Amino acid sequence: MNKGKKEEKYYLHLDGLSVGYNGKPVIRDIEIGIRRGEIVTLIGPNGAGKSTILKSITRQLSLVKGQVVFDLKNLSDYSFRELSSRMAVVLTERLHPELMTCHDVVATGRYPYTGRLGRLTEEDERKVDDAMRAVQAEEIGNRDFNAISDGQKQRVLLARAICQEPDIIILDEPTSFLDIKHKLKLLSILRDMAKQKNITVVMSLHEIDLAMKISDRIICVHGDKIFRSGTPEAIFREDTIRDLYEIDNGFFDPMFGSIELPEIKGKPEVLVLSSCGTGIPVYRRLQKEKRPFAAGILYTNDVDYRLARLLASQVIWEEPFYEISDRAAAEALGAIESCGEIIDAGVTIGPGNRRMREILDAAYASGKCVKYRGPDM
C-alpha cells in the first residue's frame, strides 16, 4: 500500500492489527482500510481466522497488537453504549433465548434506543416491523424463536441487526443456513444498505461465488496473515483461489464463479461432439460416471469450451471465428478412431464451422455414434 493511500481517512481502519486468543496472535499485521458504504468480505479456508478478525472488530476479543480505528476514533475509546447505536452484529453462535418470539428477538435491536425499562414506542415498533418485512419474516413474528429453522433464525437475526440502525454491520457467515432464495435476498438487502444508506458492511462468507458478486473488496485470510486483498476482479482468479484454499482436487472458474471437480484423467473413452452449451450436461454425466472423455471441436469462446477445459481429458479446439483447421479436423478424426463411443450432443453448423459436417458424417459412419436425447427423466 503506498503512502498517499494510507493517509486517506478510512471509516474503519485495522491498523497493524494482530488478533488472537489469550494474547497469542493467530493472524498478524493486518492492515486494512475500509471506506464508508463499502462491502468488504473475508474469505478463506475453515479455521483461517475470519471469525477471529470479526470478533476483534466487535470487541468480543481483545486485540493482541495494533488498533482498530472506527470513524477517526480508536475503537477501545468508545463506550459499549456509544458503539451499540453504530455497530450491529450477526454472529454464528447459537442463540437459545427463553420464551421469546421472533418479534421479541428482532425488537432487541432497538435496545440502544429504548429507556430504562426497554419499552418500545410506536416508532420502534414500526422499525421492527419494517426490518421483519425486509427479511420476509413477518409471518413467523409470533413464533417461538427456538422453534424455527436455522435459516429462519439467520433471517431474524439479520432483521434484528437492521432495526438496530447501525452505521456499520458485521456479519459472520450470515448465509450458511440460507436457501438460494434467501441468500440472494440477503445479499440484495446488504447491497441496498451499503449503497442507499451508506452503511458499511464487513462480513465473512464461505460462498466465494456470492462474495465475488456482492463485495467491493475481498480480503483473503490464510495462514497467519492476510494472504491477499483487493477488488473481486483482482482476487477471483483461478490461481489465487486455488492457492488460498489449497485446492488440489478441483478447479474454480472465475468467469462463472463455480467450483468444478477435477477431470477424469486417462485416455478418452468417449468423444463428445457439441457446441454452444449442448455438451455441458453430457460432460457432467460422464464426469459422474468417471469416464475420461474428449470434447470437440470447440471454439475457445464457446461456453462448452470453458467447462471442457476443466473436465475433459482432451479438448479439440479452434480459434474463434476461424474455419476449422486441418489440425483440429485431424485431431477429431483421430478421436473418432480411438474412442469406443461417440456422443452427438447437438452441433450448430454455420459457414465458419462447416467442416463439422464432415466430422459428424465420419462419426456416424464409424457406427459408434449416438445422438444425445436429453436428460433422463
Next chain:
Amino acid sequence: MSNHEISSYHAENLKRRMRYTAVFAVLAAVFLIVTVININTGNVDISIDKILKAVFLRSGTKDDLNIIWKIRLPRILMAAILGGALSLSGFLLQTFFENPIAGPFVLGISSGAKLIVAFLMILVVARHGAVSSWAMILAAFAGSLVSTGFILLVSRSVRNMSALLVAGIMIGYICTALTNLLVTFASDSDIANLHNWSQGSFSGMTWDNVLVGGIIIGAATVLVFLLAKPIGAFQLGEAYAQSMGVNVRQFRIALILLSSILSATVTAFAGPISFVGIAVPFLIKRALNTANPIVVIPATFLGGAVFCMISDLIARVAFAPTELEISTVTSIFGAPVVIFMLIRRQKGKR
C-alpha cells in the same frame, strides 16, 4: 406501511399484558389468603375477625396480640421477604450461567454462607453471647462469595453446565462437612443455637430481623430491577448483550454481587433453603409465558414469597407440634419441578 401488522402487534401486546395482570392478581390473592391462614393457624387458632382487629386496631386479648405481633406476623413477613430474595437470587444466577438449573443452593453458595456463619457463631457466641444480624449477613455474604469464586474458577475450565452443577453440589458437600466438623467440636451451648439455625427455619424471627432483612433485600431488589434491561439483553448471550451496549464485565460482577447479597441474607436469617431459587423462577416464567425481566423480576419475588409462606405454613402445621425444617418442605415441592425441567430440556434438544 401496513396498519394491519401494527394492530396485530397491539393485539399480541394486549394479550400479554392481560396475562401478566392475571398472574400478578392470582399471586397477590394467594399472598393475602396465605397471610391470613398463616396468622390464623398454629397451636392457638385465632379467628379472622380477631386477626383483623389485632393487626389494624391493635385490640384484643393480650395473648392474641402477643402471638400475632411478636411471633406470627414477623415470621410471615420474613418468610415472604426471604422467599422473594431467594427466588430472585436464583433468577440472577440462572441469567449469569445462562442455565435455568442454577440456583444458590445447588451451586453450593448457600452452604458456603452457612459454613462461615457457623464459624462466626461458634467463635463469637462463646465469648459475647449473641451475634448481630448485620454480622451474620456479612459472614454469610463472605461465605457466598467464596463459594461463588470457586464456581467461577470451575466454570472457566468447564463449559459444560451439568459438570458445573456437579461441582456446585460437591462444594455444597464440602462446606456442609466442614460445618459439621465445627459443630462436632463446639461446646454444647453454642450448638443449641447453631443447630436450630443450620436446620433452616423461619421460626424465632423478630421485628428487628424483619427490619434489617427488609432494608438489605429491599435495596438489592430495587437494584436488580434497575438492571432489568441489561438482564434482558444478556438473555441473548454475552456477545449480543455487548453489542447492545452492555458492559458485560461490570454487569457480571453486579449480577454476582446482588445474587450473593440476596442469598446470603436469606442464609443468615433462616439457614440454607433448597430449590426455591430454581423452582420459582421456572414456574413464574411459564405462568407469564415470557422471560422479560421487567415482569419476571417482581413476579418472581412475589412468587417466591408465596412459595415460602406456604412452605412455612406446612412446616409449622403438618406435624404440629413438631416443626419441620423448611428445606424439607421446599424440597418436596421444588425438586420435582427441577426434575420436570431436566426432562423438558432433554426433549427440547434436537
